[in-house]
Amino acid sequence: MSYAYQPFDYVAPLGLSSPEARHKVIIVGAGPIGLAMAVELANHGVHATVLDDNNVVSVGSRAICWSKRSLEILDRLGIAERCVTKGVTWKVGRTFHRDREVFCFDLLPEDGHKMPAFVNLQQYFVEEFLVQRAQELGVDLRWKNRVTAIEQHSDFATLTVETPDGSYQLEADWVIACDGARSPIREMMRLEFEGELFEERFLIADIEMQSDFASERWFWFEPNFHGGQSALLHKQPDNIYRIDLQLGWDTDPEVEKRPENVIPRIEKVVGHSDFKLDWVSIYTFQCRRLRSFVHNRILFVGDSAHIVSPFGARGGNGGLGDVDALGWRLAAVVNGAAEAAILQGYDRERCFGADENLLNSSRSTRFMSPESGVERLFRDAVLHLAAHADFARPMVNSGRLSRPCVYPLQAPDAALPTAARPGAVAPDAPLDGGWMTEALGRDFMVLALGCDAPHTNLLTLKPKLNDTLRRRYLGDQPQAVYLIRPDQVVAARWLSATSRDIEEALAQSWSGLV
Amino acid sequence: MILKSHANIVDADGFYADLLAAHRGLSEAESHALNARLVLVLANHIGDAGVLAQALTLAREGS
The missing domain is CATH 3.50.50.60 (FAD/NAD(P)-binding domain)
Incomplete structure (x- = not known):
């Protein structure tokens, strides 16, 4: 529809x-x-x-x-x-080389999160x-x-x-x-706007069709249906499917966008002509930032x-x-x-986040669209080895999917689980009658686990402990105190903290300097 | 000893990027020579003849 x-x-x-x-x-x-x-x-x-x-x-x-x-x-x-x-909720991605599955990833193998890994x-x-x-x-x-x-x-x-x-x-x-x-x-x-333009073009098409295709991301290197190039299939609601097809640099985008040229390509992907073209676009690969x-x-x-x-x-x-x-x-x-100096914190953190995204995207692009010569040689070697050796499978790079970055904060830290270290988004976990991600946010908060929160004028959260909370926030420790920013990023954490510890960490966060 | 064939590099994407970077700007012949030197350096690090034999077999199969 x-x-x-x-x-x-x-x-x-x-x-x-x-x-x-x-x-x-x-x-x-x-x-x-x-x-x-x-x-x-x-x-x-x-x-x-x-x-x-x-x-x-x-x-x-x-x-x-x-x-x-x-x-x-x-x-x-x-x-x-x-x-x-x-x-459409999904978490599994499958990558194929020709008609052989060479790599499969599951983005959220554990329970205890309110939100799924991805929604299309x-x-x-x-x-x-x-x-x-x-x-x-x-x-x-x-x-x-x-x-x-x-x-x-x-x-x-x-x-x-x-x-x-x-x-x-x-x-x-x-x-x-x-x-x-x-x-x-x-x-x-x-x-x-500094960065790189890759000499590559992809055709992107949304088609409407009835199909019982799994709610997964499927990516093909050199599939038989699209000679020598790459292809991606994603499911969206309302029977809409996203298909991306690599075209190469020597193609004319205006010609490729015409339905009479797009439809035969799609027919080869889905194996029939019982679909309707909903939207077509052509894009180049760029990695740039201010x-x-x-x-x-x-x-x-x-x-x-x-x-x-x-x-x-x-x-x-x-x-x-x-x-x-x-x-x-x-x-x-x-x-x-x-x-206004606090806005420097935005600049620094999001430049860091952008760089991580740029690095991952440009690596994926190089793998998908290698230059001829040694880049192509290694790419093809990885794809061929992946069928024979486990180690080569995670080297197959059809895109590394977005995860929140961990900001490099200079902040009090303690021997507690690394997933909840300062700079990371506070991991979700079930609480009595809700979720951690619902309880945190809007303002700075003190999270007291297995102990009382020291007196401050901040909002405090002292949830009843459960196994997931212990695993994600305490590890082997009996107690901990976390200071959480309004964006749910861990600002600092201690095994035990005084009011003064918290006030100092809070002042640091407001300074825009950490 | 048995050849490790499970993923053993913590940051495989980072290593792959470094590998390509090492080849940047080289001619095909220079790249071949770099690969050859790299194989010899890594083989020496491994040392174990049995492991090297298994590695040769795996590499020949993986085509």
């Missing part, structure tokens, strides 16, 4: 007739990242205005793989349940749910408002915005550019700040990681609880 696009109403903005008071935060771009940013800020009590040059959700399915961490973030934003219900859901559904949530929270969403100029001053920025009724100006203390991979704001500011995501009063979030080649689901999920890291910090600055 094809998605029924419902245009959003354009309303002539106030600023067209009389100047508007300076806004606290303006978000440019109502894609999944801009909308998530607006909802996240609203959760922290900051009402942003969102400008978008269009008036519908994403045309085409685009980002479809939402990771466990993204679902946890979307849960805080209030839409994860709808995403999981509507989406078309970007347009995620945007639809986020728009509804933003409207419930009273976010000012302005459709058909296109930013045509931006000017930065020492403590605010001015935007020129074009609408169907003419153009007007807006001022904002903070502008968040969530305007995508081709970010017009980045262009207007003439910022260099040197800094913070430019005084203009902040870059998501694809405007960094783009990676696909096959690791690191674009949309990386963007939500940015939202997670920026929301609480910017809200604290806007609300007067922190100095």
